[in-house]
Amino acid sequence: xxxxxxxxxxxxxxxxxxxxxxxxxxxxxxxxxxxxxxxxxxxxxxxxxxxxxxxxxxxxxxxxxxxxxxxxxxxxxxxxxxxxxxxxxxxxxxxxxxxxxxxxxxxxxxxxxxxxxxxxxxxxxxxxxxxxxxxxxxxxxxxxxxxxxxxxxxxxxxxxxxxxxxxxxxxxxxxxxxxxxxxxxxxxxxxxxxxxxxxxxxxxxxxxxxxxxxxxxxxxxxxxxxxxxxxxxxxxxxxxxxxxxxxxxxxxxxxxxxxxxxxxxxxxxxxxxxxxxxxxxxxxxxxxxxxxxxxxxxxxxxxxxxxxxxxxxxxxxxxxxxxxxxxxxxxxxxxxxxxxxxxxxxxxxxxxxxxxxxxxxxxxxxxxxxxxxxxxxxxxxxxxxxxxxxxxxxxxxxxxxxxxxxxxxxxxxxxxxxxxxxxxxxxxxxxxxxxxxxxxxxxxxxxxxxxxx
Numbered sequence: 001x002x003x004x005x006x007x008x009x010x011x012x013x014x015x016x017x018x019x020x021x022x023x024x025x026x027x028x029x030x031x032x033x034x035x036x037x038x039x040x041x042x043x044x045x046x047x048x049x050x051x052x053x054x055x056x057x058x059x060x061x062x063x064x065x066x067x068x069x070x071x072x073x074x075x076x077x078x079x080x081x082x083x084x085x086x087x088x089x090x091x092x093x094x095x096x097x098x099x100x101x102x103x104x105x106x107x108x109x110x111x112x113x114x115x116x117x118x119x120x121x122x123x124x125x126x127x128x129x130x131x132x133x134x135x136x137x138x139x140x141x142x143x144x145x146x147x148x149x150x151x152x153x154x155x156x157x158x159x160x161x162x163x164x165x166x167x168x169x170x171x172x173x174x175x176x177x178x179x180x181x182x183x184x185x186x187x188x189x190x191x192x193x194x195x196x197x198x199x200x201x202x203x204x205x206x207x208x209x210x211x212x213x214x215x216x217x218x219x220x221x222x223x224x225x226x227x228x229x230x231x232x233x234x235x236x237x238x239x240x241x242x243x244x245x246x247x248x249x250x251x252x253x254x255x256x257x258x259x260x261x262x263x264x265x266x267x268x269x270x271x272x273x274x275x276x277x278x279x280x281x282x283x284x285x286x287x288x289x290x291x292x293x294x295x296x297x298x299x300x301x302x303x304x305x306x307x308x309x310x311x312x313x314x315x316x317x318x319x320x321x322x323x324x325x326x327x328x329x330x331x332x333x334x335x336x337x338x339x340x341x342x343x344x345x346x347x348x349x350x351x352x353x354x355x356x357x358x359x360x361x362x363x364x365x366x367x368x369x370x371x372x373x374x375x376x377x378x379x380x381x382x383x384x385x386x387x388x389x390x391x392x393x394x395x396x397x398x399x400x401x402x403x404x405x406x407x408x409x410x411x412x413x414x415x416x417x418x419x420x421x422x423x424x425x426x427x428x429x430x431x432x433x434x435x436x437x438x439x440x441x442x443x444x445x446x447x448x449x450x451x452x453x
Contacts, residue, residue, distance in 0.1 A: 006030065008112060010100060012092050012269060013119035015043020016312045017304030019075045020319030021117050021326075026083045028332050033111060034075075035087040035102055041075040043121055043311045044141060047148045048072060060148055064172075064312070065208055071316075087111075094439035095272045096157040101439075107448040115299045115326050118269055119319060122305035125264040125285075127365050128382070128416050129161065130372040131230030132259065136237035140170045140260035151177035155256025159240045161227055163188040164262035164358040165210055171220065183252045184217050185242055187261075188358045189224030191380030199353030204348050227364065232258055261360055264415065266306050271437030273300050274405055279430035280353040282355040283309055284362065286434040292344075293337055294322030301326050309355075313320055314347040365416045366423040374420065375413040377406020385420045395416055407443045410435045 009025060011018045014036035025032045040048040045069040057065040079086045094101040098402045124139035138154055146154050157180045160171050171184040201206045224245035231239040239253045245432040270288040275296045277286045287307060294303050303322035304315035319338045328334040370383030381401040388400040403417045404410030414435050422429045
């Protein structure tokens with residue numbers, strides 16, 4: 001009599017969502033495979049430094065140190081006990097017919113799955129500012145990675161621009177680390193921030209922590225600013241030119257700019273496995289569809305910021321729910337989801353408050369001068385996007401102008417390009433559509449495919 005093999009369950013991502021999903025499956029007696037781009041589990045929010053790093057979790061994660069340490073310890077214990085397989089420093093670059101093509105140090109290998117949990121997280125949502133293609137301009141996430149993973153500040157004199165909680169958090173972390181932060185410039189005016197107050201009150205302690213971080217910035221923080229231009233010379237950034245809430249022109253000398261407007265979901269793999277998408281008006285981006293516990297169909301489950309931008313706490317909850325849904329579909333006893341669904345609803349209200357208080361700067365993007373670079377990979381300007389916007393369809397504009405065809409595959413420029421096309425075509429961003437996902441979803445050397453197996 002043949003023996004029934006256990007289902008092959010693969011989790012992509014070892015952040016809060018992926019770790020909680022893995023732990024839930026392990027508790028049910030299953031052995032998942034966890035693929036992650038980092039050397040050590042934790043994800044971006046709880047990114048871990050190299051072994052031997054002397055800064056403590058409290059110094060790295062602040063008020064979230066206990067949560068970070070608990071997740072790290074849980075995953076490390078499960079991996080050490082052999083109850084899961086951890087593919088570290090590995091990127092899923094393609095998906096086809098139940099097969100993941102995974103790029104690691106030894107080349108590309110194929111991993112077959114029966115069930116797939118995508119916990120791919122999110123990255124910075126950036127908006128073009130004239131001059132942002134200059135050397136010395138980074139995303140807020142890049143500045144935070146350098147600080148957490150290597151204990152260094154990018155630059156001697158730093159200006160942070162954008163909007164959202166990450167702007168405040170990175171600013172406070174840099175100030176605490178002793179970096180020279182010249183200014184933190186928020187495009188969201190005070191009256192807009194107050195509009196999200198009611199929903200933010202659904203998690204009062206989190207909101208108060210954010211205000212405490214804001215207080216650390218003191219006079220460096222300015223709300224309701226207008227970003228004019230990043231000044232640069234042949235060596236890189238020299239200053240940030242902006243207007244304050246009263247319309248007064250300001251010029252802040254600096255050698256580094258960190259920029260970001262909250263987050264954008266990482267959805268390329270969800271696209272390649274055939275998930276349906278819907279345009280989210282609150283976040284002004286396309287997000288993959290799933291039911292309330294993460295089912296997306298065809299044995300695929302979604303969890304974390306890759307499907308709902310709910311932050312680390314929401315990602316942990318969503319990871320448990322997605323794994324529980326997977327267990328139920330496999331006929332295993334599943335944990336009760338009612339308590340987690342209530343928690344997720346509260347986290348969702350808070351997230352909607354953030355989206356309201358710190359909105360995507362659509363008007364700023366639509367007003368970009370024609371010579372402003374929109375796609376840094378391909379050096380495509382706003383004027384070039386407008387010239388090819390007549391058809392009002394994202395992929396047609398992409399093919400004609402090359403916007404979004406670079407190594408980032410539109411991760412940094414797609415949202416801005418869609419705003420420009422919508423404005424030019426006289427339609428809404430959802431009518432323009434989204435760029436189709438393409439494999440490989442990460443740049444991969446040709447030699448890696450020669451060793452595929």
